[in-house]
Amino acid sequence: MAVEIIMPKMGMGMEEGTVVEWLKQKGDPVKKGESVVSISSDKIEKELEAPEEGVLIDIEADVDDVVPIGHALGYIGAPGEEVSTESAAVPEAEAKKEVPVAAAPQPEPSLEPVSTDEPRLRVSPAARRLAKIANVDLATVTGTGPMGRITKADVAEAQAHVQKAQEPVADAKPAQEAVSAPTAAPSSGKTKKVTGMRKVISERMFTSLQQTAQLTLQTTVDVTELIAFQKKAREAYQINDEVRLTITDFIAKAVINALLEHKSMNSLYEGDTITTFDEVHLGVAVALDEGLVVPVVEHADKKSLSAISREIRKASKAARGNELNQLKLSGSTFTITSLGTSGVGFFTPVINPPEVGILGVGTISQQPVYFGDELKKRSMMPLSLTFDHRAIDGAPAAAFLATVKANLETPFKLVL
Structure with a gap:
């Protein structure tokens, strides 16, 4: 009996997934556990394995089709076997799963009598x-x-x-006028269709810029004392694989404390409402080869510096190890993103909607700074705060950024 390849639930908020690529074609033999089709949700892209050995006898969803979770993408069965999607049974284990399924589209009312003898159209x-x-x-x-x-x-x-049938027939032209203009030589570049995670990111970023009033403020932070404090803290703290107390950890703590003081920045703008939160759910962007994901540290305001460090490190390892299904990738109220390791200074981070702010962290560099009449070499770090001007004005956004700066320049306060 044919076995279904089911669209799985890969996250708490996932209701549907997109077919990215079929790795096997109809009629191809497959082994149990062999990758058959690549799918993606808003945050995750993964390959589905064959539940049984046999032949891919039917493909129900084409590339780019959006399929509700729990629905069949295709069928595996014996060579020559045929399957009717209307009568195929869902495997018992799948039937017991509580998965949200999009409601079936209702047919539009018609004044014409409908014949029940007409075959149902199969349409992707x-x-x-x-x-x-x-x-x-x-x-x-x-x-x-x-x-x-x-x-x-x-x-x-x-x-x-x-x-083509609707195009008017053009009058005959002289031969010399009918000669088309010479075309450019074909390019040697490679064309790749935008799919999966890259497509999701492109759509979200385009929507963010189209539907928000984004403005970026920039400042430079003297992190000389922070670097010295971090080194001493790492020496005093018993280092293990989960806690390293990196500069990113201190930045996260400085932002969390600032959000508690400037709660308007810890908000979501949805529709015509602004929701401000007392608790902080911090998103920390992690760069992958195929794109960017933002794991969320929930209730970060109630966690110690070491606990925050542990969660950030665990999330980064899971993301880069392609274990995204173990992460919470939604529900953040503010996000931090960094290009420091890429040698970038100031930049313009794009808001992760419906959040109203995102902080970009640049690379630390040695710069001469005046202390009175004395010139000293200091470690300076650029910060770029992008905020949604619909929800926040420039003055409170600048006050928030100033507080982040003050927190980083007095690092001992972050562990009190």
């Missing part, structure tokens, strides 16, 4: 969306997908035929 979600946008009648489209399924490419081809 992406094809249905395109047909609606392009005003293409799906009943006129011939499906080329598995079991006659109408794909997005089928709808696009039907749309092209309609447009």
Whole structure:
């Protein structure tokens, strides 16, 4: 009996996932545990393994299709076996899982009588969306997908035929005028479709810049005393694999304390409401080869410096070890991002909506600083605060940044 490849739940807030790439094609033999299809949620991209050995006998979701969790992406069975998606049973273990499933689309009311003898059209979600946008009648489209399924490419081809038929016939032109202009030589560059995590990031960042009023303030912090204090703290503290007391840990603690003092920065702007929080859920951006994720340290305001250090280090290891399903990647009220290890100074971080602020940390450099008439070499660190001007004005944002700076320049206060 055919076995379903199910869209899994990869996070607490996940309700649907996107098909990134099929690693096997219909008719290909597969072994149990072999990667079959790559999928992604808002934060995670992973490969699904075959639940049983057999043949990939059907593909229900095309690339870029958005599928509710618990629904079938495809089927594995015996060679030559056919499956009816309407009657296929969900495996018992899957049926017992409580997974949120998007409601099935309701048919639009029609005044015309409907014949129950007509076969139901098999249409991918992406094809249905395109047909609606392009005003293409799906009943006129011939499906080329598995079991006659109408794909997005089928709808696009039907749309092209309609447009071509509607084009006016151009008058004949002299031969010399009909010669097309020379085209540029084909480029040797490689073209790659934007999918998975990169697509999610691009959409979120574009939306952030389009729907918020972002402004960036910058300042420089003298972290000479902080670096000395951090070294002494590391020597005094019993170092282990979970706690290292890095500069990032001290920055996180300085930001948390500042958010408790300037609560307007610890807010979310959603719709036409601003929600301000007493507790701090701090997002700490982690760069990966394929993109960026933001693990969240929940209730960070109630944690000690060592506890914060432990959580940040654990989250970074899990993210870089592709164990994102073990992390909480949503629910932050403020975010820190750093390009310090890349040698970047000031930059303009983009807000992670619906948050109203994000702090960018640049690389520490040695600079000459005047103390009265005396010039000394000091370790200086650039900070860039981007805030949503819809929710916060410049003066309170500047006051918050000044408090972060003061906290970092008096590091002993961070452990009191």
